[in-house]
Amino acid sequence: MxxxxxxxxxxxxxxxQMITNSRRKLEDGNGIPFLIWGYTTFCISLAVFFFIxxxxxxxxxxxxxxxxVIGSIGMFISKRSKxxxxxxxxxxxxxxxxxxxxxxxxxxxxxxxxxFFVRIPILSIVLLLMGIGTxxxxxxxxxxxxxxxxxxxxxxxxxxxxxxxxxxxxAFGIIYLIMMVVPGHILNYKGRKKHV
Amino acid sequence: xxxxxxxxxHSELRLGIMSILxxxxxxxxxxxxxxxxxxxxxISVQIDKLSEAGYIEVSKGFLGKRTRTVxxxxxxxxxxxxxxxxxxxxxxxxxxx
Numbered sequence: 001m002x003x004x005x006x007x008x009x010x011x012x013x014x015x016x017q018m019i020t021n022s023r024r025k026l027e028d029g030n031g032i033p034f035l036i037w038g039y040t041t042f043c044i045s046l047a048v049f050f051f052i053x054x055x056x057x058x059x060x061x062x063x064x065x066x067x068x069v070i071g072s073i074g075m076f077i078s079k080r081s082k083x084x085x086x087x088x089x090x091x092x093x094x095x096x097x098x099x100x101x102x103x104x105x106x107x108x109x110x111x112x113x114x115x116f117f118v119r120i121p122i123l124s125i126v127l128l129l130m131g132i133g134t135x136x137x138x139x140x141x142x143x144x145x146x147x148x149x150x151x152x153x154x155x156x157x158x159x160x161x162x163x164x165x166x167x168x169x170x171a172f173g174i175i176y177l178i179m180m181v182v183p184g185h186i187l188n189y190k191g192r193k194k195h196v
Numbered sequence: 197x198x199x200x201x202x203x204x205x206h207s208e209l210r211l212g213i214m215s216i217l218x219x220x221x222x223x224x225x226x227x228x229x230x231x232x233x234x235x236x237x238x239i240s241v242q243i244d245k246l247s248e249a250g251y252i253e254v255s256k257g258f259l260g261k262r263t264r265t266v267x268x269x270x271x272x273x274x275x276x277x278x279x280x281x282x283x284x285x286x287x288x289x290x291x292x293x
């Protein structure tokens with residue numbers, strides 16, 4: 001593209017082409033946040049399950065707080081590399097999704113801290129919150145696998161009640177894998193396919 | 197009756213930049229360069245012209261050690277863009293009659 005004058009038809013074509021190109025959807029490699037949070041939570045769940053089972057020491061629940069630390073670092077690195085390669089762009093959909101996850105994240109953190117002081121069904125509450133966030137994201141980007149996995153996550157909040165002891169932790173990790181990792185890979189696959 | 201086409205927007209690169217910025221909330225220099233395929237020097241000159249006209253807002257920040265220029269369309273820019281499209285329509289309407 002250069003600094004040259006256009007005829008009227010070419011101007012309209014250019015406007016249309018640029019607007020279409022800029023309508024970057026969440027499918028374009030944006031399954032990555034789902035993968036970062038999904039795999040991190042799954043691995044930490046396994047670690048908590050393993051250590052508590054092996055030692056019987058419930059202080060290992062402190063490991064849950066590694067999730068926001070590892071997740072935030074992963075998100076920072078991923079965003080930085082994306083901006084470096086293809087530039088930064090913010091559209092309405094991305095801002096809405098960012099705000100949804102900011103609110104869900106803060107709520108999740110508050111109840112997780114609260115769970116150290118008050119006895120609450122924390123795993124169920126977190127599954128419900130993250131399921132709501134996932135379903136809202138799916139509805140916003142109009143992507144069925146994410147919508148479905150969000151509702152599966154929400155419905156799965158009853159699972160920890162049906163299990164006893166440390167099995168709840170293992171179930172939590174597996175549900176997270178279904179709710180976040182599976183749609184994350186599908187999103188990335190669709191994004192890659194679109195660019196082939 | 198033909199409406200006058202805004203000369204500031206009736207240039208391929210400036211119109212390309214404005215069309216990108218009208219469809220997003222903000223975009224940085226790298227993104228604009230990738231989407232327009234123009235050279236960095238050329239984009240820089242056109243961004244300055246659009247900014248001087250008050251059509252876009254430019255803010256500079258840092259990404260690591262590199263500077264990052266983020267552009268955002270202004271109300272004045274949106275109005276100018278809408279008027280430009282209206283003027284284009286008047287040309288095309290008359291030609292198709």
